[in-house]
Amino acid sequence: ARGAAHISLTMGGFSLYSDAPISQRALVAHLPAAVGGGRMACGLLGGAGGDYVYGTYGTLGVYPGYAGDLLVSGTFSMSARAAAAEAVPSMSIDAVIGGLEPSASGGWHVHTGYTCDDAALVGAHFYDGLAADPWTAMTWHSDASGSAVLSLAIDDFTTQPARTRSVLGRALVVHSAAGARIGCGIITPLAGGLAVKLGEYPGYAAAQPSGGRGLVIERDTLDGVELAGTLVGLQSGVLGGFHVHAGYSCGDAGGVFGHHYAPGTTDPWTPSGDPPAVYASTLTGVSSVRLRMRGFSLYGTMPIYLRAVVVHLQAGQRYLCGVDGLPTAPLQLAPPPSPPLPPPSPSPPPASSSSGLSNGAAAGVGFGCAAAGFALGVAVAALLVLRRDRRRATAPKGALAARVDAKGGTGEVRLPIADIINPDMPIPDDGSDKSSRSRASSTATELKGWSKFAAPVATPAA
DSSP, rough: OOOOOOOOOOOTTTTTSSSSTTOOOEEEEEOOGGGOOEEEEEEEOOOHHHHHHHEEEEEEOOOOOOOSSSSOOOEEEEEEEOOOOOOEEEEEEEEEEOOTTTOOOEEEEBBSSSSSSSSTTTOSBBHHHHHHHGGGGGGEEEETTTTTEEEEEETOOOTTTTTTTTTTOOEEEEEESSSSEEEEEEEEETTOEEEEEEEEOOOOOOOSSOEEEEEEEEEEEEEEEEEEEEEOOOOOOEEEEEEBSSSSOOGGGGGGGOOOTTTOOOOOOOOOOOSEEEEEOOOOOOEEEEETTTOOOOSSSBBOOTOEEEETTTTOOEEEEEETEEEOOOOOOOOOOOOOOOOOOOOOOOOOOOOOOOHHHHHHHHEEEOOOOEEEHHHHHHHHHHHHHHHOOOOOTTSSOOOOOOGGBEEOOBBHHHHHOOOOOOOOOOOOTTOOOOOOSSSSSSOOEEEEEEEEOOOOOO
């Protein structure tokens, strides 16, 4: 009666960006047939100009068919400003990746395929129309925990639909140091969402942990606002708080304030909330977070837009902080690893008798050096075995989960609080002086939903 209509239409054989794409095409509304059916309104699907930014994001998982020991997880975002067709495109890229080889380097590239489900369809590097492949120079550098951060811009590519070398819908592939394909994620339109880059909290000065980083995607859903992403550089195998705070800044601790919720209501950003506002880290200090908060939105009811996202340590101290598009520090973790040492020079020939040593004495010295070298080699081997055994050690009681639903200790893991909280472990709070600390039940309460991990999760010893 008011002249408004709700449209819901599914068209087989078409897609937004790949087969028979409709992005950037005209959507036309017609008058009713009874009055001639003429065209009365028109709009461009995805059309915008000026300073409009085409944002994308993706979640990295294990490459299809990969069966090695590396279990990659991560979050990435790519964006490009709207540009004329004749302009040279450029896009920015940010990523936080865990589960890599420690203190190593490897490649990452955009491939031609539109899937991460079938290795045969991922394809080769995507650089249509360019004389040389620019992706061969793209490299990640990991820290001692096997985590890496990317933050750069690359010319000749864009996330803008219907433009030359648009990467929308294509696969981002991560390679091991040896070149094997170990991780994959699809470049997906962000569609009004936001990417939040997290660095250390203002004034944080503890020695350990340190250097943590995160990338979190904020999106509106039908069930509330969703925060999903990857955190690295955390404590090993713990629970910690993950909250949106009332403040709009991470530049000064005084501007972060406490949790963001309506006055007079119960604080939902607690371990006992529904869902629990916590992260769970792997033994290498990585967490894949996904939190959907009912009653909140990105821009509407109880908006979280431009508010600070804060990550707490196990004991409650504020550790990481980020505001939409405003990192508190450059997204960097580790410099490139040092090149290997050159091989030792060949041994000189035996000295003559004029050197002051007889041939027999020289031989004795040579034997002594060889023995010392052998002993050093044994010591190094023992150290390596010790480090390996420490990595394989079972997590302490209350660290990470007991029930693993996929072989190899990976995949989707349901984390009951009874399994991962010691009765004596403090529960994270909001870091304020007025916060009250509560203890979750260690018997009946369960984390609602599922936490995805792509790194080894310790299981109890038999």
